[in-house]
Amino acid sequence: EDKVVQSPLSLVVHEGDTVTLNCSYEVTNFRSLLWYKQEKKAPTFLFMLTSSGIEKKSGRLSSILDKKELFSILNITATQTGDSAVYLCAVDGNEKLTFGTGTRLTIIP
């Protein structure tokens, strides 16, 4: 059975801090790893990672995948209150996604 574990479960930091969110996985027929941001509605897509060691970057967010150690990290620098959300990691294997339980990030002004 495919499995995705995210840590920490929740994180509270001050505005301007840098955070690192972790995602480890076990999946047969790995195709890709995806990060989503979820506020009080449907998840919105952030990144898709397929190759080890290649950083994906979008503004203050970046992510990297290690296929040998089976994990990914999502970094957010200079955090803002608008970054407060649940961040979901999902792994694509066998035509479907397996999601982790998410990391709830709260940014204090």
Add this chain to the structure above:
Amino acid sequence: NAGVTQTPKFRILKIGQSMTLQCTQDMNHNYMYWYRQDPGMGLKLIYYSVGAGITDKGEVPNGYNVSRSTTEDFPLRLELAAPSQTSVYFCASRRVGIDEQYFGPGTRLTVT
């Protein structure tokens, strides 16, 4: 494109009632998915479909049924609703060979 649309947005059911959650996508995506998300939890796959006429069970299929008679529509049927089915339901779709899933806005269902 409207993307993925879901109806209704909210619904309250009594125990034992039945209902159908509607999902439609206008992107001509082959793959469609139904997830449920309980408070503080990730998304759990209920059913999915890789094309019209083909459906398969996900992680938590019990108490639900689906059909896929067209590429656009993927309704989720609840028979004999139970309080354990209180959740937010998301429908999603994606194109073959493309990993990003597009999500609908969700349906918040309460069974009392």
